[in-house]
Amino acid sequence: MTRSNALSMMPVPPVAARVGDTLDIVATPSLTVDLDAFDANLAAMAKFAARHGVALRPHAKAHKSSAIARRQVEAGAVGVCCQKLSEAYPFAAAGISSIHISNEFVGVDKLAMAVELASHVRLSVCVDSLPQVTALGEAASRAGVSIDVLAEIDAGQHRCGVTSEGALLTLVDGIAAQSALRFTGIQAYQGGLQHIVEYAARKAEAERTAECVARYLRALEARGLRCGIVTGSGTGTVEFDATSGVFTELQPGSYLFMDGDYGDNEWTGALRWHHSLFVLSTVMSAMRPGAAVCDVGLKGLAVDSGLPRSVKWLDGSSDLTLRYVSANDEHGMLEAQNAPDADTSQVIGKRLCLPPGHCDPTANLYDEYVCHRNGRVEEIWPIDARGLSR
Amino acid sequence: MTRSNALSMMPVPPVAARVGDTLDIVATPSLTVDLDAFDANLAAMAKFAARHGVALRPHAKAHKSSAIARRQVEAGAVGVCCQKLSEAYPFAAAGISSIHISNEFVGVDKLAMAVELASHVRLSVCVDSLPQVTALGEAASRAGVSIDVLAEIDAGQHRCGVTSEGALLTLVDGIAAQSALRFTGIQAYQGGLQHIVEYAARKAEAERTAECVARYLRALEARGLRCGIVTGSGTGTVEFDATSGVFTELQPGSYLFMDGDYGDNEWTGALRWHHSLFVLSTVMSAMRPGAAVCDVGLKGLAVDSGLPRSVKWLDGSSDLTLRYVSANDEHGMLEAQNAPDADTSQVIGKRLCLPPGHCDPTANLYDEYVCHRNGRVEEIWPIDARGLSR
Numbered sequence: 001m002t003r004s005n006a007l008s009m010m011p012v013p014p015v016a017a018r019v020g021d022t023l024d025i026v027a028t029p030s031l032t033v034d035l036d037a038f039d040a041n042l043a044a045m046a047k048f049a050a051r052h053g054v055a056l057r058p059h060a061k062a063h064k065s066s067a068i069a070r071r072q073v074e075a076g077a078v079g080v081c082c083q084k085l086s087e088a089y090p091f092a093a094a095g096i097s098s099i100h101i102s103n104e105f106v107g108v109d110k111l112a113m114a115v116e117l118a119s120h121v122r123l124s125v126c127v128d129s130l131p132q133v134t135a136l137g138e139a140a141s142r143a144g145v146s147i148d149v150l151a152e153i154d155a156g157q158h159r160c161g162v163t164s165e166g167a168l169l170t171l172v173d174g175i176a177a178q179s180a181l182r183f184t185g186i187q188a189y190q191g192g193l194q195h196i197v198e199y200a201a202r203k204a205e206a207e208r209t210a211e212c213v214a215r216y217l218r219a220l221e222a223r224g225l226r227c228g229i230v231t232g233s234g235t236g237t238v239e240f241d242a243t244s245g246v247f248t249e250l251q252p253g254s255y256l257f258m259d260g261d262y263g264d265n266e267w268t269g270a271l272r273w274h275h276s277l278f279v280l281s282t283v284m285s286a287m288r289p290g291a292a293v294c295d296v297g298l299k300g301l302a303v304d305s306g307l308p309r310s311v312k313w314l315d316g317s318s319d320l321t322l323r324y325v326s327a328n329d330e331h332g333m334l335e336a337q338n339a340p341d342a343d344t345s346q347v348i349g350k351r352l353c354l355p356p357g358h359c360d361p362t363a364n365l366y367d368e369y370v371c372h373r374n375g376r377v378e379e380i381w382p383i384d385a386r387g388l389s390r
Numbered sequence: 391m392t393r394s395n396a397l398s399m400m401p402v403p404p405v406a407a408r409v410g411d412t413l414d415i416v417a418t419p420s421l422t423v424d425l426d427a428f429d430a431n432l433a434a435m436a437k438f439a440a441r442h443g444v445a446l447r448p449h450a451k452a453h454k455s456s457a458i459a460r461r462q463v464e465a466g467a468v469g470v471c472c473q474k475l476s477e478a479y480p481f482a483a484a485g486i487s488s489i490h491i492s493n494e495f496v497g498v499d500k501l502a503m504a505v506e507l508a509s510h511v512r513l514s515v516c517v518d519s520l521p522q523v524t525a526l527g528e529a530a531s532r533a534g535v536s537i538d539v540l541a542e543i544d545a546g547q548h549r550c551g552v553t554s555e556g557a558l559l560t561l562v563d564g565i566a567a568q569s570a571l572r573f574t575g576i577q578a579y580q581g582g583l584q585h586i587v588e589y590a591a592r593k594a595e596a597e598r599t600a601e602c603v604a605r606y607l608r609a610l611e612a613r614g615l616r617c618g619i620v621t622g623s624g625t626g627t628v629e630f631d632a633t634s635g636v637f638t639e640l641q642p643g644s645y646l647f648m649d650g651d652y653g654d655n656e657w658t659g660a661l662r663w664h665h666s667l668f669v670l671s672t673v674m675s676a677m678r679p680g681a682a683v684c685d686v687g688l689k690g691l692a693v694d695s696g697l698p699r700s701v702k703w704l705d706g707s708s709d710l711t712l713r714y715v716s717a718n719d720e721h722g723m724l725e726a727q728n729a730p731d732a733d734t735s736q737v738i739g740k741r742l743c744l745p746p747g748h749c750d751p752t753a754n755l756y757d758e759y760v761c762h763r764n765g766r767v768e769e770i771w772p773i774d775a776r777g778l779s780r
Contacts, residue, residue, distance in 0.1 A: 131738065160677060304688050361689055365779075
């Protein structure tokens, strides 16, 4: 139980993968990205936004990787959204020069980050209360920086954002009273619509959201206030929001990965996404007929939006069709579909590709994406904003 | 969108806390440990194991911090359990010289880690299949290291472990055939019992588990095989397992933190635990009567075992009683209990202590514990095995 010189030379765990490795030697669990599917998603959203003349500002909370943000900007994005101030640092450090914090924040630690970020990038933030505006304006003024401010409106999600046109006007007056703040527009995000499965119902709700946003815009116009930016939307409603006539900027994030939750949506419109994100896992025990256990559970798969909907063998290594039926901390419980008596001992050591139910919190569990094409690792992207939740 | 020299000087986010800080200036969200409660839990389990003459080998998967493991060993633990090989590295580096991998593993990447660890610490591992034994024995032999091996039995959890006495004997024969492996005992973990709420029912099931373990031990004895170690147990059943007459070693982990899930258990026996782990959070928006939003959601609180059961104000900063009703990625939705019309705008900026539903995956989301006593930060412990899931 005591330390020795030998112990002090204890190395760190080996790397999981190297460029050029085949997927069958990548250490598991690893978070993998199918680059063909990823590239198709990246290009399709960029093309879609360009065709409709709306700005694309993808949400980096989904991937938390500056390597991905750079690719999004190279494909035409105007910058990225972050949900937290600390999350924005690696993107700023990687040269993403326009960052929108799509969320409220309060407290001296947060104000310090905001003014620091604003001295390095074009920063915009969301507000919904006057005390927040006053504190931000005074902090920015003291630091000699200028911050773009968007007023968040509650477009039906009942989370953050002002809930009346009167409250919006009061807030905008408060922003105008702060010389270090610039009122640049409004944010209206309706998260609850993104996962409405039926296409027509999702469309109808998105249209209702747009009508709500339009009411707020009319109230601003009646006061002679121009709203340069109307930002919002997500992967589930982007197709409708782009043509709504109210949104000038779109914030989708999950489209790059297309997780299980979004996979449940009906996609009968112009946009289709490909699953690109999989947790690579190994079967490490199979003691009972019709059952097996793999090496990824709650610490490698977020389960808030359900378990992996499918279990794909890497390179079709078995004929058994497995289902992922429950997650312990480090174990994934698998069952053979329609074969409760199947001899599963043959699959010990075989590898599985598991599409996460929810990409955002799953990515937040890993330090890197192992990116592959044609069965070989092509790039490894650090998840450099992993864990930055302040 | 391009990089500049100014951008390359972009700093990293500020530290969340410094020793000596009061909790009202610690950045949120932070994972905090109440040291009075923690110390009481640490001492109570050490004392309990010593009184019953069983070895204590706490599970480090719960806390993933070598700073905590060192305290456990200083209090009398014989070493720690890890669930994964990569997870063991920081503990080995910190001088924990006896580590048990309480799980099966397969694959050349895993064998390489096992032999590397075995050259630095006294390593024991679990096996349940002959091919795993053979591969491990050959790898250890090639590397010139010796590894202690425990055969895992399925004591009713139906996860890993052999399911018959015959299979156990075959496995033990396989271990004996490998000169680099030493058969040291069996592991029997019954995870499903840990959260049986009713004390008497939990006790009855623990006794049934002990009978199952005893059957396996008799089969070994009949072959003249001595079983030096019988390891297992968890926070929920440790009280019964310690006096079962079969277990020689206990593996509890959560007792240090006492999460919401364990808090739901009935504790009418000799052991009581105190909640010591809380996510410190700030209310950052409150736009609707009776509702508020705090700055911690799925990326700062594991929700697989439910939401925080209570919402405690830091320093009683409000009279409102809030409930945490749902988690988005970065938002926690709060509702005022029995006060749907309450004016919540007064609580913007106020701080909450949220006990996680499940400590293990929550700790895996953070890089450090902010440890406090009497309202001040006393120590900061790195979560150095965070994310090490291979």
